[in-house]
Amino acid sequence: MVASTPGQHPPPEQHHPRADAAELRALRARLAALDPAEATNVIERMPNDERAIAFRLLPKGEALEVFENLDPALQSELIDELREETIADLVAGLDPDDRARLFDELPAGLVAKLLSGLSPSERSMTTTLLGYPENSAGRRMTPEVAWLPVDMTAGRAIERLRAYGDAAETIYSVPVLAEGRRVVGVVSLRRLLLSDPATPLGEIMSEPVWAEATDDQEDAARQVREGGFIAIPIVDHESRLVGVLTVDDAMEILEDEEDEDAARSGGTEPLRRPYLSTSLFGLVKARVVWLLVLIVAASLTVGVQSFFEEELDTVVALALFIPLLIGTGGNAGAQAATTVVRAMAVEHVTPGDILRVVGREVLVGAMLGATLATVGFLPAMLVAGAPIAVVLAITVVAVCTLATTAGSAVPLTARKVGVDPAIVSAPFIATIVDTLGLIIYFSVAKVVLGI
Amino acid sequence: MVASTPGQHPPPEQHHPRADAAELRALRARLAALDPAEATNVIERMPNDERAIAFRLLPKGEALEVFENLDPALQSELIDELREETIADLVAGLDPDDRARLFDELPAGLVAKLLSGLSPSERSMTTTLLGYPENSAGRRMTPEVAWLPVDMTAGRAIERLRAYGDAAETIYSVPVLAEGRRVVGVVSLRRLLLSDPATPLGEIMSEPVWAEATDDQEDAARQVREGGFIAIPIVDHESRLVGVLTVDDAMEILEDEEDEDAARSGGTEPLRRPYLSTSLFGLVKARVVWLLVLIVAASLTVGVQSFFEEELDTVVALALFIPLLIGTGGNAGAQAATTVVRAMAVEHVTPGDILRVVGREVLVGAMLGATLATVGFLPAMLVAGAPIAVVLAITVVAVCTLATTAGSAVPLTARKVGVDPAIVSAPFIATIVDTLGLIIYFSVAKVVLGI
Numbered sequence: 001m002v003a004s005t006p007g008q009h010p011p012p013e014q015h016h017p018r019a020d021a022a023e024l025r026a027l028r029a030r031l032a033a034l035d036p037a038e039a040t041n042v043i044e045r046m047p048n049d050e051r052a053i054a055f056r057l058l059p060k061g062e063a064l065e066v067f068e069n070l071d072p073a074l075q076s077e078l079i080d081e082l083r084e085e086t087i088a089d090l091v092a093g094l095d096p097d098d099r100a101r102l103f104d105e106l107p108a109g110l111v112a113k114l115l116s117g118l119s120p121s122e123r124s125m126t127t128t129l130l131g132y133p134e135n136s137a138g139r140r141m142t143p144e145v146a147w148l149p150v151d152m153t154a155g156r157a158i159e160r161l162r163a164y165g166d167a168a169e170t171i172y173s174v175p176v177l178a179e180g181r182r183v184v185g186v187v188s189l190r191r192l193l194l195s196d197p198a199t200p201l202g203e204i205m206s207e208p209v210w211a212e213a214t215d216d217q218e219d220a221a222r223q224v225r226e227g228g229f230i231a232i233p234i235v236d237h238e239s240r241l242v243g244v245l246t247v248d249d250a251m252e253i254l255e256d257e258e259d260e261d262a263a264r265s266g267g268t269e270p271l272r273r274p275y276l277s278t279s280l281f282g283l284v285k286a287r288v289v290w291l292l293v294l295i296v297a298a299s300l301t302v303g304v305q306s307f308f309e310e311e312l313d314t315v316v317a318l319a320l321f322i323p324l325l326i327g328t329g330g331n332a333g334a335q336a337a338t339t340v341v342r343a344m345a346v347e348h349v350t351p352g353d354i355l356r357v358v359g360r361e362v363l364v365g366a367m368l369g370a371t372l373a374t375v376g377f378l379p380a381m382l383v384a385g386a387p388i389a390v391v392l393a394i395t396v397v398a399v400c401t402l403a404t405t406a407g408s409a410v411p412l413t414a415r416k417v418g419v420d421p422a423i424v425s426a427p428f429i430a431t432i433v434d435t436l437g438l439i440i441y442f443s444v445a446k447v448v449l450g451i
Numbered sequence: 452m453v454a455s456t457p458g459q460h461p462p463p464e465q466h467h468p469r470a471d472a473a474e475l476r477a478l479r480a481r482l483a484a485l486d487p488a489e490a491t492n493v494i495e496r497m498p499n500d501e502r503a504i505a506f507r508l509l510p511k512g513e514a515l516e517v518f519e520n521l522d523p524a525l526q527s528e529l530i531d532e533l534r535e536e537t538i539a540d541l542v543a544g545l546d547p548d549d550r551a552r553l554f555d556e557l558p559a560g561l562v563a564k565l566l567s568g569l570s571p572s573e574r575s576m577t578t579t580l581l582g583y584p585e586n587s588a589g590r591r592m593t594p595e596v597a598w599l600p601v602d603m604t605a606g607r608a609i610e611r612l613r614a615y616g617d618a619a620e621t622i623y624s625v626p627v628l629a630e631g632r633r634v635v636g637v638v639s640l641r642r643l644l645l646s647d648p649a650t651p652l653g654e655i656m657s658e659p660v661w662a663e664a665t666d667d668q669e670d671a672a673r674q675v676r677e678g679g680f681i682a683i684p685i686v687d688h689e690s691r692l693v694g695v696l697t698v699d700d701a702m703e704i705l706e707d708e709e710d711e712d713a714a715r716s717g718g719t720e721p722l723r724r725p726y727l728s729t730s731l732f733g734l735v736k737a738r739v740v741w742l743l744v745l746i747v748a749a750s751l752t753v754g755v756q757s758f759f760e761e762e763l764d765t766v767v768a769l770a771l772f773i774p775l776l777i778g779t780g781g782n783a784g785a786q787a788a789t790t791v792v793r794a795m796a797v798e799h800v801t802p803g804d805i806l807r808v809v810g811r812e813v814l815v816g817a818m819l820g821a822t823l824a825t826v827g828f829l830p831a832m833l834v835a836g837a838p839i840a841v842v843l844a845i846t847v848v849a850v851c852t853l854a855t856t857a858g859s860a861v862p863l864t865a866r867k868v869g870v871d872p873a874i875v876s877a878p879f880i881a882t883i884v885d886t887l888g889l890i891i892y893f894s895v896a897k898v899v900l901g902i
Contacts (some may be wrong), residue, residue, distance in 0.1 A: 035658075037677060044769055044799070078901045162644050171641055172623050173680070185727050189640060190622055193613050207486075224490060225706070228699035230623070230681065247698050248679035254702075255676070258709050259793060265716055266789020267782050275794035276804065283815045287786045288822050294782050295823060301774040302834065312770065319763065319770050323752035323885055326774055330781070331745050331878045338717020340709060343726035348495070353727065364734045371739050372746060382755065426717055426877065427782045434774055 028057040036065035044074065051277070052081035064093040064166055072098075073273040076105035088117045095169070096122065096236030096248065097142050100129035100414045128242075137220035140253055141234040141243030142169040148187065148201055150178045155197025161189065170246055175233040176205045181240040182232045183208050210235050213242050218257050222347065224250035261345055264422035265338060267294065294427055300435040301326075308442040314451045317384050322438070323390055328431030329399040329437040330367055336361050336407025337429045341421050344411065351416040358409045367406030370398035391445045398444070399437045479508040487516035495525065495725045502728070503532030515544040515834045524724040527556035539568045541848075546620070547573065548593050548700065549578040579693075588671035589664030591704055592685040592694035593620040599638065599652055601629050606648025612640065621697055626684040629657045632691040634659050661686050664693050669708050673798065675701035699836070712796055715873035716789060718745065745878055751886040752777075759893040765902045768835050772843055780850040780888040781881030783819055787812050788880045789860025792872050795862065802867040809860045816855030820848035842896045849895070850888040857883055 033052060043054050043066060045339035055078055058066055067075060067090050074171035079087050079102075091099060091114050103111045103126070115123055125143045132138025146168035148157045161171040184285055185205030195204050209231040211220035224232055224247055231244040256272075263270040269286040271278050278286075305312065305322075312319055340357060343349035349357055373393035381389040407429050445451065469765065482490055482505060494505050495518060506529055509517055517524060518541050530538050530553075532834040542550060542565050553576070554562045566574050576594045583589025586619040597619035599608045612622040627636035636656030646655050662671035675683055675698055675834035682695040707723075714721040722729050729737075756773075763770055791808060794800035800808055832840035856881050862872035896902065 015902070024474065041798075045804075048462055158644070162835045165645055166641075171644075183889075190617075193609070193622075194616055220728070225699075225702050227518055228702075230698075247681075247702075248676075251676050251679075251698075251702060251705075254796065259797070262713065262716065262789060262793040262796075265713065266785045268786040268790060271790070274799040275790065276800060276807065280811060283811065284818045284822070285784070286790075287815070288819055291779065291782055291786070291819055291823060292826060293826065295775065295779050298775040298778045299830070301778070302771045305771045305774070309767070313767070316760070317763065319773075320753050320756045322770075322774060323756070323777055323889065324746065324749040325886055326778075327752070327781075327882060328742065328746050330778075330881070331742055332738070334717045334878055335719040335741070338713060339719060339722070339734075339737075342713040346706065346715075347492075348725040349727060353496075356727065360731060360734065364738070367731065367735045368739055368742055371735070372742060375743060376746065379750070403661065427785055430781070431778060434778055438774065 024053070024057065025089045027054060030322075031057055032059060036062050036069065040069040044070065048077065048238050048277065048279070052078055056082070064090060068094060068098060071273045072101045072105045074277060079106065079110075088114070092118060092122065095142060096125040096129055096144065097140050099126050100139055104128060104134070132213055133215050136213060137211045137215045137217050137234050137245055138242065139244045140217045140220075140249050141213065142249070143227050145175070145233075145244045146171050147175045147177050147181075147241055149200050150176050150184055150200075150205070152201050153197060154192045154195040154199045154201065154204060157187070157201060158189075158192050158197075161192075166199050169244060173230040173232075173244075175241050175244065176201050177209065180238075183210060183235050183239055183241050186233065188230075194335035202278065208233055210239070211245065212237065214246045217253050220245050221250035221253035221257075225254060254270055255449045257345070261341065261422045264420065265341065265426050290316040290427070294431050297428075297431040297433060301438055303339070304435055304438040304442070308438075311442055311446060311451050314387070315445065315449060316439070317388055318391075318445055320384070321380075321388075322441070325392070325395060325399060325441055326434040326437045328372065328396060329403045329433040331364060331403075332400045333403035333407040333429040333433045334426035336365070336404040337411055337424075337426050340408045341411050344415055344421055349412075349414050354409065354412045354416070357412060358405060361404040361408040362401060365401035366397060368404070369400030372400065387449055388445075391441070391448045394448065395437075395441045395444050398440045399433065401430070402436055402440065403433045406436075463842045474859070475504070475508065478505060478532055482508055483510060485796055487513050487520065491520040495521065496727045498529065499728065499730070503529055507533070508800045515541060518762045518820045519549060522724045523552045523556045525728060526553050530557065530561075539565070543569060543573065546593060547576040547580055547595065548591050548745075550577050551590055554581060555585070562715060583664055586668050587664060588662045588668050588685050589693065590664045591668045591671075591700050592664065592696045593700070594694045595620050596626070596629050596684075596692065597622050598626045598632075598692055601627050601635055601651075601653050601656070603652050604648060605643045605646040605650045605652065605655060605710055608638070608652060609640075609643050609648075612643075620695060621682045624681040624695075626659065626692050626695065627652050628692055631689075634661060634686055634690055635693050637684065639681075659684055661690070662696065663688065668704050671696050672701035672704040672708075676705060708796070711871075712792065712873045715871065716792065716877050718742070718878035733885075741878070745882050748879075748882040749885060751793070752889055755886055755889040755893070759889075762897060762902050766839070766896065766900060768839055769892070769896055771835070772776040772831075772839075776843070776846060776850060776892055779823065779847060779883040780854045782854075782856040783816060783851045784854035784880040785877035785882045787816070787855040788875075788877050793864050795866055795872055800863075802863050803862045805860065805867070808863060809856060812855040812859035813852060816852035817848060819855070820851030823847050823851065838900055839896075842899045844890075844893045845899065846895050849891045850884065853887055853891070854880070854896045857887075 034042065039058060039062060039192045043051055046054060115126065128143060129139055144167060146161055146164045148160060153240045164171055172189045174187055175183050176187055177183045186208045187201055187205040189205050202314045209227050210225055211223055213234050213236055224245060231246040232242040233241055234245055236242050271286055340349060373396050377389055377393055380392050410424050410429055413425045485493065490509060490513060494502055497505055514529050566577065579594060580590055595618060597612055597615045599611060615622055623640045625638055626634050627638055629635045637659045638652055638656040642655050660674055660678050662674055664685050664687055675696060682697040684692055685694040685696055711721040718741045722737055791800060824847050828840055828844050831843045861875050861880055865872045865875045
């Protein structure tokens with residue numbers, strides 16, 4: 001009864017481009033035994049050429065639910081492989097917000113054709129959503145919204161919500177409107193049920209927490225998460241109701257943003273589709289640009305080392321510790337960057353805190369460096385002698401301090417100037433710190449060793 | 452009306468241990484103007500010594516809500532600073548699951564005292580929750596659960612839910628029970644409202660998706676997220692109802708897990724409290740152990756370089772490219788590790804996929820390495836001559852392949868043997884790759900350059 005985890009179903013290991021009849025029967029039987037969530041998992045994990053075959057084998061009622069569960073990128077690929085009527089049915093069956101996300105992935109000509117096949121009300125809802133900027137709350141809200149007039153009584157309100165039936169996305173948290181569709185409150189179905197039926201809504205509604213349709217979808221989703229709401233109203237600039245953002249969409253938005261942050265923290269672009277359904281080329285594409293950018297940045301280290309070649313020749317032992325030193329700087333920088341990027345993501349830190357945060361990180365870096373220097377001094381002295389151990393100790397304090405400073409200041413500054421802070425995160429900062437760390441190392445060595 | 456973002460309120464810049472009377476008045480006025488979510492944000496961001504002062508200035512009704520919103524670590528510190536009656540009131544006002552989380556942070560003696568101050572029913576709910584293992588669904592469920600017998604009609608069910616009033620956490624998604632509290636279905640309040648009042652629940656309930664109380668809380672939360680549920684029943688081993696896990700608690704669980712994964716991907720321990728409320732010592736503590744582990748691992752690079760000292764002396768130019776090469780390997784490994792750890796977190800990949808995933812990553816690494824080698828060959832030749840450019844090209848392909856292989860195999864293996872894969876992520880893998888990369892580099896150089 002418990003929803004399956006993907007691990008319970010071994011992935012199809014055969015990669016035949018065309019399955020034969022017996023295999024098809026077996027696959028059909030296997031899919032029929034699964035609930036839609038499980039079937040989605042299985043289909044997501046299939047190689048691209050098998051996915052459409054499996055999808056066509058699904059029982060009709062289940063097919064729509066599985067289609068809804070798939071990522072827009074997979075939906076759009078499936079559409080390439082299905083017959084026109086099937087496509088029209090699937091698209092008509094989607095919620096307007098899911099439909100808008102799918103249309104983003106499809107060629108404009110096909111979108112126009114699919115739009116023309118929708119009922120006028122579905123079509124108008126979809127084009128409205130598509131009219132909002134990408135990544136805005138308006139794109140992800142549902143326009144199928146139940147609402148109540150402020151002068152209605154609790155008893156009549158329940159009747160009216162009943163009349164909405166399944167036409168509204170949620171009837172548990174309902175915007176209360178005054179004249180001109182202005183949102184003046186929100187009332188929960190529970191409150192309605194618990195109130196005297198004669199009570200006017202104005203007396204039992206609560207202050208609305210809303211987002212504007214042009215707000216960033218992540219900010220709107222975070223409001224849902226922080227308030228523990230089932231839905232929040234989405235309004236236009238004059239606080240008129242245009243839709244609601246429900247908690248399940250909010251969770252999906254936040255998970256997509258986590259995907260993005262997690263990917264960028266590792267120096268790759270987010271895949272925006274399940275890993276196993278991503279082509280090798282797709283994986284390479286997500287990573288190669290960053291790797292090239294980072295290698296170009298890292299080529300500065302070659303320049304720095306050439307510049308200090310004389311010192312290196314004089315004290316060859318210095319070279320031994322280069323990977324260790326810059327690795328440590330990179331790690332300390334990655335720690336600071338990860339911590340600060342995450343703190344910004346959950347809004348524990350804002351760009352306005354930059355001085356306070358960087359001030360703390362300078363101290364933390366110095367403390368970390370001092371700890372490492374203390375612990376490492378004796379081993380370093382045994383390996384390389386006291387003078388070099390002194391150079392290493394001083395350098396490690398300087399490099400750690402530099403790393404935590406850069407690791408905190410760079411993402412905060414990025415956010416301040418409107419760049420996604422996750423982009424300039426761990427690997428990027430490690431590369432900066434590598435170069436500066438080498439300069440510090442050789443400079444300290446010159447002074448301490450008198451070379 | 453829109454819920455505030457923390458940035459809208461400048462943080463208090465004065466860090467006086469004792470505020471004077473005028474400051475207190477100003478602070479009280481400032482707090483009174485905020486809604487509880489805003490007040491929580493402000494209080495979280497205060498230095499530790501000011502937090503209790505500010506908290507005491509909150510209007511009484513608001514204090515409980517703010518207290519509820521705080522992380523358990525901050526709650527437990529506040530408790531140290533408040534008077535006994537206030538503490539008792541606050542603790543009594545918490546939901547049982549929040550109370551259990553707070554008790555985890557408090558000394559056993561204080562917990563016993565606080566428990567004895569609770570009403571018998573609150574006390575019994577709390578001790579039940581505390582009896583489940585840490586990080587289990589049972590710890591985070593709410594035992595204050597509405598349920599319906601399977602032989603009841605829809606009309607009477609609505610009356611019964613009305614009678615629960617605010618005593619149940621949710622009445623929107625309600626477990627349906629047969630004899631012996633066994634969960635046999637779930638029915639939504641919406642379905643009840645839309646059905647003929649005479650319909651028995653057995654006909655309108657849906658298949659329950661549940662979790663067991665001893666299941667991992669993250670798995671249970673993911674079921675809520677994936678099914679888009681408002682709540683799921685939590686049952687014991689005999690499928691008897693013991694509580695529900697609601698969507699807002701599921702979101703909180705998933706966010707905490709994200710915090711943990713994000714922190715570990717950057718080689719630090721999660722803070723488990725807002726960044727600005729963490730002491731410098733707390734920040735250092737979260738990072739220093741990892742940094743020490745990584746530096747010990749990195750000291751292997753010193754050994755490798757000593758071993759190849761002769762080759763380095765013969766062709767000094769080899770040293771120039773060491774930071775660049777191992778940096779690139781580290782980056783490629785971090786990319787693979789981040790991608791795979793994230794794919795596991797969202798259950799797109801399971802340990803059973805290890806061969807399929809590592810197979811893909813070997814190819815991706817080779818393709819990335821080949822791209823970098825192609826792009827970098829000419830510049831390398833101009834800087835260091837053709838022979839060294841050949842060494843670099845071969846090495847970069849080998850190192851990238853090694854890095855993506857390690858970056859995917861290590862986290863998957865970790866999960867397989869029950870270790871959090873995020874622990875062995877980016878920085879850890881970068882360090883392994885550093886050492887192996889150096890060995891590859893010098894070995895290739897020996898063969899190609901004949902040294």
